[in-house]
Amino acid sequence: xxxxxxxxxxxxxxxxxxxxxxxxxxxxxxxxxxxxxxxxxxxxxxxxxxxxxxxxxxxxxxxxxxxxxxxxxxxxxxxxxxxxxxxxxxxxxxxxxxxxxxxxxxxxxxxxxxxxxxxxxxxxxxxxxxxxxxxxxxxxxxxxxxxxxxxxxxxxxxxxxxxxxxxxxxxxxxxxxxxxxxxxxxxxxxxxxxxxxxxxxxxxxxxxxxxxxxxxxxxxxxxxxxxxxxxxxxxxxxxxxxxxxxxxxxxxxxxxxxxxxxxxxxxxxxxxxxxxxxxxxxxxxxxxxxxxxxxxxxxxxxxxxxxxxxxxxxxxxxxxxxxxxxxxxxxxxxxxxxxxxxxxxxxxxxxxxxxxxxxxxxxxxxxxxxxxxxxxxxxxxxxxxxxxxxxxxxxxxxxxxxxxxxxxxxxxxxxxxxxxxxxxxxxxxxxxxxxxxxxx
Amino acid sequence: xxxxxxxxxxxxxxxxxxxxxxxxxxxxxxxxxxxxxxxxxxxxxxxxxxxxxxxxxxxxxxxxxxxxxxxxxxxxxxxxxxxxxxxxxxxxxxxxxxxxxxxxxxxxxxxxxxxxxxxxxxxxxxxxxxxxxxxxxxxxxxxxxxxxxxxxxxxxxxxxxxxxxxxxxxxxxxx
Amino acid sequence: xxxxxxxxxxxxxxxxxxxxxxxxxxxxxxxxxxxxxxxxxxxxxxxxxxxxxxxxxxxxxxxxxxxxxxxxxxxxxxxxxxxxxxxxxxxxxxxxxxxxxxxxxxxxxxxxxxxxxxxxxxxxxxxxxxxxxxxxxxxxxxxxxxxxxxxxxxxxxxxxxxxxxxxxxxxxxxxxxxxxxxxxxxxxxxxxxxxxxxxxxxxxxxxxxxxxxxxxxxxxxxxxxxxxxxxxxxxxxxxxxxxxxxxxxxxxxxxxxxxxxxxxxxxxxxxxxxxxxxxxxxxxxxxxxxxxxxxxxxxxxxxxxxxxxxxxx
Numbered sequence: 021x022x023x024x025x026x027x028x029x030x031x032x033x034x035x036x037x038x039x040x041x042x043x044x045x046x047x048x049x050x051x052x053x054x055x056x057x058x059x060x061x062x063x064x065x066x067x068x069x070x071x072x073x074x075x076x077x078x079x080x081x082x083x084x085x086x087x088x089x090x091x092x093x094x095x096x097x098x099x100x101x102x103x104x105x106x107x108x109x110x111x112x113x114x115x116x117x118x119x120x121x122x123x124x125x126x127x128x129x130x131x132x133x134x135x136x137x138x139x140x141x142x143x144x145x146x147x148x149x150x151x152x153x154x155x156x157x158x159x160x161x162x163x164x165x166x167x168x169x170x171x172x173x174x175x176x177x178x179x180x181x182x183x184x185x186x187x188x189x190x191x192x193x194x195x196x197x198x199x200x201x202x203x204x205x206x207x208x209x210x211x212x213x214x215x216x217x218x219x220x221x222x223x224x225x226x227x228x229x230x231x232x233x234x235x236x237x238x239x240x241x242x243x244x245x246x247x248x249x250x251x252x253x254x255x256x257x258x259x260x261x262x263x264x265x266x267x268x269x270x271x272x273x274x275x276x277x278x279x280x281x282x283x284x285x286x287x288x289x290x291x292x293x294x295x296x297x298x299x300x301x302x303x304x305x306x307x308x309x310x311x312x313x314x315x316x317x318x319x320x321x322x323x324x325x326x327x328x329x330x331x332x333x334x335x336x337x338x339x340x341x342x343x344x345x346x347x348x349x350x351x352x353x354x355x356x357x358x359x360x361x362x363x364x365x366x367x368x369x370x371x372x373x374x375x376x377x378x379x380x381x382x383x384x385x386x387x388x389x390x391x392x393x394x395x396x397x398x399x400x401x402x403x404x405x406x407x408x409x410x411x412x413x414x415x416x417x418x419x420x421x422x423x424x425x426x427x428x429x430x431x432x433x434x435x436x437x438x439x440x441x442x443x444x445x446x447x448x449x450x451x452x453x454x455x456x457x458x459x460x
Numbered sequence: 461x462x463x464x465x466x467x468x469x470x471x472x473x474x475x476x477x478x479x480x481x482x483x484x485x486x487x488x489x490x491x492x493x494x495x496x497x498x499x500x501x502x503x504x505x506x507x508x509x510x511x512x513x514x515x516x517x518x519x520x521x522x523x524x525x526x527x528x529x530x531x532x533x534x535x536x537x538x539x540x541x542x543x544x545x546x547x548x549x550x551x552x553x554x555x556x557x558x559x560x561x562x563x564x565x566x567x568x569x570x571x572x573x574x575x576x577x578x579x580x581x582x583x584x585x586x587x588x589x590x591x592x593x594x595x596x597x598x599x600x601x602x603x604x605x606x607x608x609x610x611x612x613x614x615x616x617x618x619x620x621x622x623x624x625x626x627x628x629x630x631x632x633x634x635x
Numbered sequence: 636x637x638x639x640x641x642x643x644x645x646x647x648x649x650x651x652x653x654x655x656x657x658x659x660x661x662x663x664x665x666x667x668x669x670x671x672x673x674x675x676x677x678x679x680x681x682x683x684x685x686x687x688x689x690x691x692x693x694x695x696x697x698x699x700x701x702x703x704x705x706x707x708x709x710x711x712x713x714x715x716x717x718x719x720x721x722x723x724x725x726x727x728x729x730x731x732x733x734x735x736x737x738x739x740x741x742x743x744x745x746x747x748x749x750x751x752x753x754x755x756x757x758x759x760x761x762x763x764x765x766x767x768x769x770x771x772x773x774x775x776x777x778x779x780x781x782x783x784x785x786x787x788x789x790x791x792x793x794x795x796x797x798x799x800x801x802x803x804x805x806x807x808x809x810x811x812x813x814x815x816x817x818x819x820x821x822x823x824x825x826x827x828x829x830x831x832x833x834x835x836x837x838x839x840x841x842x843x844x845x846x847x848x849x850x851x852x853x854x855x856x857x858x859x860x861x862x863x864x865x866x867x868x869x870x871x872x873x874x875x876x877x878x879x880x881x882x883x884x885x886x887x888x889x890x891x892x893x894x895x896x897x898x899x900x901x902x903x904x905x906x907x908x909x910x911x912x913x914x915x916x917x918x919x920x921x922x923x924x925x926x927x928x929x930x931x932x933x934x935x936x937x938x939x940x941x942x943x944x945x946x947x948x
Contacts, residue, residue: 091804098728098801101789129922131930162787162802162810169767174784176768180904181790183911185766221926229918233911240907244764244794247895256903260910395892396798397719499836536858561828561842569847578851584684584838591686591837595745603688603709603836617693619707 031288031425034434035208048206051425067285071418078411081404085159093404100392100399102160104409107388109156111238112381113149114188115263118271120146120195121224121231122308128224135304137297140202140429141282142275147195148423149274150188152416159408180240187234194223194230205433206426232264239263242387250391252332252341253383255323262319269312270380272305273352276372278420282430289424291431299365306368309375310356316379317349337391344386348378490514498558498583502613506606516597523589524550540575556585669899670875671757675776676823677845677877678832679852680750682889683862684839687711687737687748691831691840695733695752698818698830702730711737724890727751729801729813733831740884747882749889750839752831753778753799753815754869755877760900761791761800769812775824776845776877777817785811796873796895817877845877852881874899 032052036042043052050058062068085093096103123142126132158164170176170185197216204213216223239259242249246256255262283290283298290298324330332338355371358364390398424430490510497505514520520528526541527550549555557565560581569577580588594601603609614620693708695701706713714737716725724736733752740747755778762770767784770791787810792800803810818829827833828842841848849870856863868886869879872895880886887893896903 087807089805089807089810094804096789096802096804098726098792099723099798101792101802125922129926129929131926162789162806163785164787166767166784166786169784169786174767174769176766178901178908179764179766179768179790180907181764181788182766221923225919225922225926228922229914232914232918236907236910240904241790241793243903243907244760244790244900245796246900246903247796247892248793257906260907397722560838561832563826566826566843566847569843569851577847578841578854580838583836587686587837588684609709616697617690617708618696618704619709623707624703624705 033291033428033431036435042208045207048426071414074411074414075418078407078414081407082159082411084404085408090160090162093402093408095399095402095405097399099396100389102388102392103399104389104401104405105156105160107385108381108409109160109412110153111384111388113153113156114238115235115267115270115380115384116274116376117146117149117153118231118235118267119143119149119275120198120271121227122268122271123275124198124224124227126308128220129228134297135301137294138275138279138301138305140199141279141424142271143195143198144202144420144423144427144429145275145278146271147192147199148416148420150192150195152412152419154188154192155412155415156409159412180237180244184234184237184241187230187237191227191230191234194227197223198227199427202427202429202433205428231267235267236260236264245392247395248393249387250332250337250341250394251327251329252324252337253387253391255327257326258319258323262316262323265312265316265319266380266383269309269316269352269375272309272312273372273375273379276302276305276309276369277376280369280372282424286421286424286430289430293432294430302365302368303360303363306356306360306372309372310353310360313349313353313356313375313379317345317353320345320349337394340386340391344378344382347374348380348382349375352379496586498553498586499607500610502610502616503603503607504610517593522593527555552585553582556580556582558582560584669758671845671877672772672774672776673846674774675757675845675877676817676842677755677776677848677879678829679841679843679848680878680880681839681841681855682747682749682880682882684837685735685748685750686837686839687714687735687746688836689713689735690834690836691733691750692731692735694830694834695815696731698821699732699816701732704731725751727753727799727801727814729803732813732815736890738889740888743884747884747889749880749882749891750831751797751799752878753817754797754879755815755817756873756899757876758874758899758901760794760796760873763899763901763904764790764794766790773819773824775817775819777819777823778877779816779819780812780814782809782811787811794900796892796900845879848879852879856881868893871897873897874902 030052032043032048037052053061081093090096094103094105119142123135123139126135127139158167161167166173170182171189176182197219201213201216204210204216237260239262242254243256243259246254279298279302283295287295324333333342352371352375355367355374359366359368359371389401393399492509492511494508494510495505496508513523517523519530519533521530521533524530525534526532526537527547529544529546531544532538532541547554555576556579558581559565560579560583565579565581568574568579571577590599590606591601593599600606609617609620615622618624689708689711692704696704696708713725714735717723718725725731725734727734733750735748735750738747738749755772755776757772759770759772759778761780762768762772762778766788767786769781769785771779771781773779787802789802789812791812792798792802800812800814802812817823818827818831822829828840832840832842841851843851849867852867852870856865856867862883864882864885866886867879867881868891869876874897880891882889885893
């Protein structure tokens with residue numbers, strides 16, 4: 021895309037062509053490029069080849085799983101009912117998708133409209149994270165075609181998972197509605213957008229309720245297994261609070277991480293407002309995340325103190341636990357604080373990545389897999405299980421990019437072309453021509 | 461027969477009994493051998509050599525508790541059963557039910573006034589009693605040391621001619 | 636109304652105030668916990684009696700129509716099998732709802748055998764964790780499972796403190812949870828003992844009403860204190876279970892998890908479940924209030940429009 025931009029070709033960013041006519045859906049899908057241009061830029065991008073290669077290997081494994089059952093591709097066993105699909109796919113993707121309700125709340129409820137340039141990215145991050153958590157779930161369920169049973173056929177309302185199921189389902193619809201405004205802009209149906217806009221507050225508040233409950237519920241799921249999860253990762257009283265508070269910094273740091281990747285790799289798609297405000301917004305998001313991190317750390321310590329688990333800290337498990345806390349909570353907290361104070365956006369970003377990888381992913385894997393059955397034995401996931409987990413994540417990335425490339429998430433949709441399109445075109449071309457040799 | 465509850469005659473009778481009963485039991489009632497076939501569905505009947513076991517055990521109460529009138533060896537039982545009176549029924553199945561979990565037996569379990577509310581069933585009584593001594597005295601302890609499986613038994617245990625192919629089971633250490 | 640348990644009450648709270656409709660549960664609520672149905676049946680496993688003949692495994696296999704075993708049921712080489720680098724003994728699987736393991740405790744000259752199967756808890760963790768309510772605790776004490784609603788999430792397996800439910804991972808079309816059902820369909824519902832109890836040659840298994848069995852167990856311990864440990868495993872463990880054990884050596888030497896709480900597993904989850912109606916009730920007003928406070932004197936209609944650019948006016 022950058023190469024095309026060098027030739028003065030701008031990606032589609034509004035409803036109408038510079039000539040005045042409306043883009044049709046097909047043209048919108050091809051970003052306003054000709055077919056040759058579109059395919060050309062897809063093929064030129066080496067990242068696309070990497071994604072395609074992983075999918076080419078992984079999708080047959082997914083098919084294999086549905087043909088030959090879970091036993092053929094996982095080490096899920098009677099002792100380890102849950103493997104990577106849930107341990108990573110559900111328990112990590114959901115907290116990292118808390119961004120939707122966090123920024124929705126900030127913008128719509130607290131009136132922090134300064135967050136608006138990044139609000140849609142956060143909403144989309146939320147929607148896709150949940151959607152793919154459900155995909156992971158579908159791959160993991162023994163009978164995925166019965167996914168709707170707890171909704172319509174067999175209610176077990178006293179179960180925590182019932183709550184998770186319902187809330188994720190409802191919240192997914194809420195997020196679809198929230199993200200649909202950009203889709204309606206893109207497809208060119210303003211009335212749909214207006215309809216959703218009228219319900220924004222309702223949608224956002226229900227988003228907070230549903231998120232509070234099911235983020236916590238994912239933690240509460242492990243309170244069913246007091247003898248199985250290692251005491252350092254288990255707390256009957258605080259498990260749900262720990263999962264909830266960690267989802268707050270998880271969601272915020274995920275937005276920082278995603279926006280970092282976006283600005284580094286997809287700058288052509290970001291409009292000036294996004295580019296100009298991002299550093300400022302990153303610092304603001306980091307402030308929120310560091311509040312959540314310190315809260316989380318305090319509750320973590322309280323949880324250890326409450327059950328008097330200090331003695332475990334001296335064991336091998338304790339060392340592993342301390343590693344998780346240091347790398348996933350304390351180090352990010354220091355990096356964020358220092359970065360905020362000295363306005364070092366790159367430092368904040370490193371901290372955010374650490375919080376995502378060690379604070380959320382490692383913590384959830386520890387709780388669900390590594391420190392699970394600590395009294396029995398440790399299970400190593402099947403290779404095919406890891407391949408499928410990675411493949412689904414790659415499909416997630418591809419979908420994410422596909423949507424970011426098209427819908428007005430990173431840029432503002434223009435109902436009309438720029439005020440003086442001819443002037444822009446004229447003025448733009450010489451600049452580009454001057455710029456090209458310099459860059460080459 | 462002896463246990464007629466004529467309490468006035470008690471003193472006199474006791475005197476007679478202590479003299480006569482031990483000999484009488486040995487001489488009159490004890491069978492030479494007993495056929496045990498309570499689990500004949502899966503195992504061939506056992507010809508129990510009663511005479512031989514009488515010689516080995518020496519004291520009837522080792523197996524028959526207090527019922528043969530020789531007094532109970534277990535001090536717990538002898539609290540009640542100290543009198544040397546032969547019971548109306550001496551055979552194992554007289555007390556130990558072949559169907560220990562019938563509705564009636566389960567009702568008995570809940571009978572608070574009943575002392576023998578935890579009465580082991582016939583099959584359990586045999587095995588508990590036999591195995592205890594057999595272990596101590598190096599008697600046979602394997603199932604088929606005493607009773608061979610019937611065809612139905614082999615089918616149930618997937619053994620003998622119903623045994624699974626050995627190839628399906630490889631090593632003792634699994635991952 | 637004996638069937639209205641605390642679980643149902645919790646269900647009501649979750650549904651958002653439906654609890655008000657369950658007026659007759661007052662008595663149950665007042666007691667605060669559920670100790671099993673009054674006439675619930677159970678089995679007392681006397682490990683001092685078990686001879687390790689594995690007849691119970693054979694009888695279970697036949698009664699439940701399970702696949703043929705890898706080795707004959709009278710082959711005691713299975714007692715030497717270990718799993719996961721020697722750390723694990725045999726456990727229940729989708730092909731074996733009960734297994735007997737051999738232990739060699741240090742204070743015992745004889746090996747001790749322990750039968751493993753579903754303990755049929757009074758307040759089963761599997762039941763309370765199931766989001767399609769596939770499990771039922773029957774009046775007879777059995778914990779049974781409806782495979783026609785099972786989605787295959789396997790939370791029950793995570794929840795079971797005794798590691799009992801097994802999953803048919805090899806199945807593609809209809810993988811379901813497999814576990815001992817107390818021979819409910821064929822026997823216990825008709826007042827007959829389960830197949831394993833009936834076949835047990837040493838009567839290590841005693842079938843009866845749970846409350847009677849508890850009394851019998853205490854009497855056995857009292858009459859032979861030198862023979863038995865004082866505890867009855869399953870009397871209180873995770874809220875008590877229909878199946879209970881007495882043994883001659885400490886339970887932890889026989890592979891029992893003696894660190895399990897005496898409270899039912901669901902009690903761990905109650906803190907969270909109790910919070911749910913609060914969030915449902917309080918959050919909407921709270922956050923709408925925040926919204927009104929935060930956006931007071933501000934132009935409500937302005938927000939987000941800026942995002943779409945000036946073009947839309």
